[in-house]
Amino acid sequence: MDNSLLRVENLTVAFDGFTVLDRLSIALQPRATRVIIGPNGAGKSTLLDAIIGRVAPVSGRILFRGHNLTGMPEHEIALLGICRKFQTPGVLDNLTLYDNLCLAARRAKQWWQTLGCRLDPAERETVRATLDLIGLDDKRDRPARELAHGEKQWLEIGMVVASGAELLLLDEPAAGMTHHEVETTAAIIRRLAGSRSFLVIDHDMGFVEMLAAPVSVLHMGRLLSEGTIAAVRSDPQVAAVYLGRSHGMANAYA
Numbered sequence: 001m002d003n004s005l006l007r008v009e010n011l012t013v014a015f016d017g018f019t020v021l022d023r024l025s026i027a028l029q030p031r032a033t034r035v036i037i038g039p040n041g042a043g044k045s046t047l048l049d050a051i052i053g054r055v056a057p058v059s060g061r062i063l064f065r066g067h068n069l070t071g072m073p074e075h076e077i078a079l080l081g082i083c084r085k086f087q088t089p090g091v092l093d094n095l096t097l098y099d100n101l102c103l104a105a106r107r108a109k110q111w112w113q114t115l116g117c118r119l120d121p122a123e124r125e126t127v128r129a130t131l132d133l134i135g136l137d138d139k140r141d142r143p144a145r146e147l148a149h150g151e152k153q154w155l156e157i158g159m160v161v162a163s164g165a166e167l168l169l170l171d172e173p174a175a176g177m178t179h180h181e182v183e184t185t186a187a188i189i190r191r192l193a194g195s196r197s198f199l200v201i202d203h204d205m206g207f208v209e210m211l212a213a214p215v216s217v218l219h220m221g222r223l224l225s226e227g228t229i230a231a232v233r234s235d236p237q238v239a240a241v242y243l244g245r246s247h248g249m250a251n252a253y254a
């Protein structure tokens with residue numbers, strides 16, 4: 001019996017005849033976190049694009065709780081409980097943190113349920129708890145434009161959480177952060193993990209280590225290696241992929 005929340009099966013994606021994902025298979029269990037690393041251009045963001053229905057595969061399937069997502073429109077996939085945070089922040093700068101999170105909490109609904117702007121008590125509690133989880137409760141009434149880069153990323157993680165999605169897809173959530181901010185981001189994700197599923201893409205080995213989750217290494221659209229961060233680090237194939245990079249494996253930026 002297959003208990004996977006997400007199953008990517010033999011997924012092939014091509015752009016103008018150029019294969020970006022090559023018969024890729026990945027599975028994620030409910031309430032599990034998996035990190036996907038790999039050099040620039042490996043196909044990491046494209047995998048997320050395929051999961052949320054933004055790009056159509058050439059072949060293969062993506063199953064979410066047994067539903068075949070292949071060919072399903074983006075908004076229907078979102079309604080099933082998949083929410084993606086992009087590399088660049090998508091918060092509305094002129095709204096307060098609280099209102100940004102309210103919008104995210106409402107986004108999970110059909111448009112006709114969002115008419116009239118009141119949240120029900122459960123949604124209000126979700127927003128309150130999320131502000132707490134991302135450590136920004138004291139700024140709830142400030143406009144988002146006043147946030148520092150790291151805080152904006154945390155707000156966006158919060159928005160993905162407030163959407164009520166079961167599977168959260170984070171594309172480079174620690175990009176451009178200071179070391180301290182990277183640590184806080186990892187702590188936020190660890191706190192949230194366990195009650196929902198995360199697919200986290202990144203290339204900063206230090207950050208990946210802090211997440212303490214299984215890792216899949218993607219290279220040229222194929223799965224190169226899988227395991228703990230320690231196992232992946234000591235895999236000669238992975239070392240070869242990163243070889244020649246000026247930062248080296250210990251600090252590999254893809």
Ligand SMILES: Nc1ncnc2c1ncn2[C@@H]1O[C@H](COP(=O)(O)OP(=O)(O)O)[C@@H](O)[C@H]1O
Nearest residue numbers: 015016020038039040041042043044045046047
């Ligand atoms: N919409 C697109 N059209 C054409 N090529 C694309 C598109 N999106 C990504 N690519 C190409 O696919 C490859 C993988 O990109 P991407 O998934 O963004 O890699 P990663 O996130 O691992 O850095 C790259 O060669 C990129 O140029």
Ligand SMILES: [Mg+2]
Nearest residue numbers: 044045046171
């Ligand atoms: Mg990318």
